[in-house]
Amino acid sequence: MDTSKIKSLLGDKSEFYLNHSCKTIDKSLIHIPSPTLIDDVWIASDRNIQTLNSLQAILGHGRLANTGYVSILPVDQGIEHTAGASFAPNPLYFDPENIVKLAIEGGCNAVASTFGVLGSVARKYAHKIPFLVKLNHNELLSYPNTYNQIMFGTVKEAWNMGAVAVGATIYFGSQESRQQLIQVAEAFEYAHELGMATVLWCYLRNNAFKQDGVDYHEAADLTGQANHLGVTIKADIVKQKLPVNNGGFTAINFGKINQKMYTELTTEHPIDLCRYQVANSYMGRVGLINSGGESHGASDLKDAVVTAVVNKRAGGMGLISGRKAFQKSMKDGVELLNAIQDVYLDHEITIA
Known part of the structure; x- marks a missing residue:
């Protein structure tokens, strides 16, 4: 997909997204993803050589290989949203092999899923695409449900199946979040x-x-602080929803703020709001990947491209998009993943 097709998808919002100039946090302060990301950012850290190899394995795979950007297929919704609700639109994906096939054919850097999904096909595929194993989940059979994430397996189990990375969720703001924080920090x-x-x-x-x-669950100030907590426990990449508003702290009258958070470091423009998320991820030293969100049918392709443009121009590292891809035919899912990747491959779309 060339820039003209991206502009066509953006429609009358093309100028709004592609020509916006960020005047909040200057781009010169951001660690922008690049082919030399490991040397530029991570070589100075305390991550050991094998961890750097694992990061490079993700960065060096798929259509975005060696650009510094990533496109990841996440399919943990079978637990997080129930298997029936997730896979009824395309029952093909009840079979874990088709999840991995979609990630491979879609040119993704990695596939993220559960112990069961990835473990069931690990011997056939772990050497063909980087595995990211999700350690914890919130399952939807415990009633009434709580905002909790329970460990479904161990780090060593993920290592034994050949995974190059582990992922976890913390529900920041919930009563259970502090225990989750301790568990995940130890696991990481x-x-x-x-x-x-x-x-x-x-x-x-x-x-x-x-x-x-x-x-305000997707407010820039609250999600930015969640990112800052995430990088504190040594996440190498943080996944966050794209911000849709701001002023969460002031609305709930909680926490500490400085008015410059709202008057100078952000505006209402989505790229500026996302830039604030990047800033809270150590100015992009830790890559920000935004989630693709739920499928809305006909608008999915446009929505995915918009999210990719906002993330890239804000200084983010890529997208992790699942339901928009696997809740349709394999062909259409591949097309959508490729459209996301095309945004990051387009040299005319640059940091704002």
Whole structure:
């Protein structure tokens, strides 16, 4: 897909997204993804050589190989959203092999899924595409449900199946978040010891984050702080939802703020809001990948491209998009993943 096709998908919002100039946090302060990301950023860290190898394995695979950007297929929704709800649109993906095939044919850098999914086909595929094993989940059979993430396996189990990375979720803001933080920090430390990269889903969960009919679970200030907590426990990559608003701290009248967070470091433009997420990820030293979100059918291709443009121009590292890809035919899923990747391959689309 060339720039003209991307512009066509963006429609009358093309100028809004592609020509925006960020005047909040200057791009010169951002560690922009590049082919030399390991040498530029991670070589100075305390990550051991095997962990750097694992990061490079992800960065060096798929259509975005050696660009510094990543496109990851995540399919843990069978647990997180129930298998029926997730795979009914395309029952093909009840079979784990088809999940891995979609990631390979879609040119992804890695495939992220559960112990069961990846373990069931590990001997056939772990050497063909980097495996990212999700360590914990919130399952939907415990009633009433709580905002908790339970470990479904061990770091060593992920290492034994040949995974190059482990992922985990912390529901920041929930009553259970502090225990999750301790568990995940310990797991990430062991993963690094074994030479695996770490990816943290820095999500928010608290009913109080909804005020006066406005949902602040995807507010730039709250998600930015969640990212900052995530990089503190040594996530190598943070996954976050694209911000849709701001002012979460002020709406719930909680936490500490400086007005410059809202008057100088952000605006209402989605690229500026995402730039604030990147800034909280150590100015991009830790890569920010935004999630693709749920499938809305006909608008999925446009929505995915918009998210990719915002992430890239903000200084992010890529997209991790699942339901928009696997809740349709394999052919259409590959097309959508490739469209996302095309944004990162397009040299005319640059950091704002």
